[in-house]
Amino acid sequence: MNLSAIHNVYFIGIGGIGMSALARYFKFIDKKVAGYDKTKTPLTQELASLGIDIHYEDRLGAISDAFLQRENTLVVYTPAVPSQHSEYQYFLQQGFDIKKRSEVLGLITQSTFCLAVAGTHGKTTTSCILAHLLKEAGAPLTALLGGISEDFNSNFLFEGNDYSVVEADEFDRSFLRLSPNVACITSMDADHLDIYGNIEALHRSFHDFADRIKPGGTLFVRNGLPMDGITYGIEDDSDYCIRNLKIEHGTYIFDLGTPDTVLTGVKFNKPGRHNLLNGLVAFAMAVQTGSPVNRLAEALETFKGVQRRFSYKIKSDDFVFIDDYAHHPTEIDAIYEAVSEMHPAKKVLVVFQPHLYSRTQDFADAFAKSLSQFDSVLLLDIYPAREQPIAGITSNWLLNKIRNTNKGLVEKSNLINEIKKQDPEVLVTLGAGDIGLEVAKIKRELEYAN
Numbered sequence: 001m002n003l004s005a006i007h008n009v010y011f012i013g014i015g016g017i018g019m020s021a022l023a024r025y026f027k028f029i030d031k032k033v034a035g036y037d038k039t040k041t042p043l044t045q046e047l048a049s050l051g052i053d054i055h056y057e058d059r060l061g062a063i064s065d066a067f068l069q070r071e072n073t074l075v076v077y078t079p080a081v082p083s084q085h086s087e088y089q090y091f092l093q094q095g096f097d098i099k100k101r102s103e104v105l106g107l108i109t110q111s112t113f114c115l116a117v118a119g120t121h122g123k124t125t126t127s128c129i130l131a132h133l134l135k136e137a138g139a140p141l142t143a144l145l146g147g148i149s150e151d152f153n154s155n156f157l158f159e160g161n162d163y164s165v166v167e168a169d170e171f172d173r174s175f176l177r178l179s180p181n182v183a184c185i186t187s188m189d190a191d192h193l194d195i196y197g198n199i200e201a202l203h204r205s206f207h208d209f210a211d212r213i214k215p216g217g218t219l220f221v222r223n224g225l226p227m228d229g230i231t232y233g234i235e236d237d238s239d240y241c242i243r244n245l246k247i248e249h250g251t252y253i254f255d256l257g258t259p260d261t262v263l264t265g266v267k268f269n270k271p272g273r274h275n276l277l278n279g280l281v282a283f284a285m286a287v288q289t290g291s292p293v294n295r296l297a298e299a300l301e302t303f304k305g306v307q308r309r310f311s312y313k314i315k316s317d318d319f320v321f322i323d324d325y326a327h328h329p330t331e332i333d334a335i336y337e338a339v340s341e342m343h344p345a346k347k348v349l350v351v352f353q354p355h356l357y358s359r360t361q362d363f364a365d366a367f368a369k370s371l372s373q374f375d376s377v378l379l380l381d382i383y384p385a386r387e388q389p390i391a392g393i394t395s396n397w398l399l400n401k402i403r404n405t406n407k408g409l410v411e412k413s414n415l416i417n418e419i420k421k422q423d424p425e426v427l428v429t430l431g432a433g434d435i436g437l438e439v440a441k442i443k444r445e446l447e448y449a450n
Contacts, residue, residue, distance in 0.1 A: 126186060134286055176208055
């Protein structure tokens with residue numbers, strides 16, 4: 001791909017979090033950018049405010065003539081777009097240069113010192129921490145993120161071209177398009193079985209990703225994973241290790257051991273040991289750029305967070321409201337542990353929106369076990385995303401598996417009333433679908449009520 005020969009970049013599915021970061025990148029380097037998405041969201045409205053033309057109907061007539069010029073237009077699509085999509089089919093049949101998001105990501109990071117974050121959980125938080133650390137250390141970097149960093153208020157950061165920070169997504173084997181200098185693997189739990197079929201195939205794909213690291217590069221792996229690499233962990237024998245961990249006023253304070261030194265009194269403010277591990281490996285990756293370790297450790301304390309990643313929406317002595325993107329049983333377990341650690345002995349209500357029929361079917365028993373830990377559970381309907389319904393797989397089917405007497409189904413239209421009726425001390429909203437669009441409404445109503 002010769003970027004200098006490309007004047008126009010058209011996105012099919014521009015509203016996706018990863019796609020929108022690429023759209024911002026191309027707009028930033030003065031390309032003409034436009035795209036389609038099926039739904040108007042705050043994210044697409046932000047892109048429109050940058051001067052990006054977006055339409056919401058699958059219709060060729062809605063595309064500007066400039067983007068129908070084959071010789072200087074790049075078309076980027078996401079695998080979430082169905083193959084029968086008429087715009088996609090048109091560009092395909094007319095011989096346009098069409099690339100998946102992951103291919104483009106690989107191409108634009110190829111000439112940089114690339115730091116890639118892989119794993120079935122923790123990619124977005126880790127990459128956002130890593131981008132924050134490198135920015136604070138003064139590194140000239142470009143970051144294309146899978147979430148909105150609260151430090152940058154964006155999923156895109158440009159501070160230079162020397163380094164790049166990206167998520168290495170295992171969905172659709174996208175991460176096999178990358179060739180990083182430094183990479184990490186945070187987790188390898190079963191997921192995306194609609195793509196892989198079984199966990200053995202998923203694990204093979206992670207090994208294939210590790211083989212793509214450039215010669216002389218570095219791989220970090222969480223201690224206990226079946227991979228070879230530099231290890232990281234908490235209170236164990238890892239190469240990078242957190243020791244003497246304590247909590248004071250909601251802040252983690254610890255000693256951070258590296259292969260070369262021990263940093264004492266390091267602080268990190270995001271709740272949950274899963275987030276602490278994310279911070280640790282981000283630090284370890286940042287060290288590989290030659291950034292001063294003391295400066296990186298100081299920057300850990302100032303990391304604000306990522307939208308919808310254990311985000312406190314309300315936090316008072318009487319009531320706490322936390323929102324998170326968790327959509328896998330392991331992630332839900334991590335949220336439960338973090339809530340229990342930071343808010344012990346509080347009555348907790350979880351509102352969960354299952355994401356994908358296939359994932360709900362594959363992990364139903366694990367979802368039920370994870371959700372049963374909370375004091376009470378409310379389920380929204382399954383968010384289908386790219387999928388068609390599967391017979392018999394519904395939120396009511398999942399609800400029947402939950403061993404908790406305080407459980408129920410709820411419609412979005414009645415969600416706030418049901419939350420008020422339950423009167424929890426801690427409210428947690430979870431899911432990767434459109435439950436995130438309800439958060440502002442819930443916050444507004446409950447702030448007024450409390």
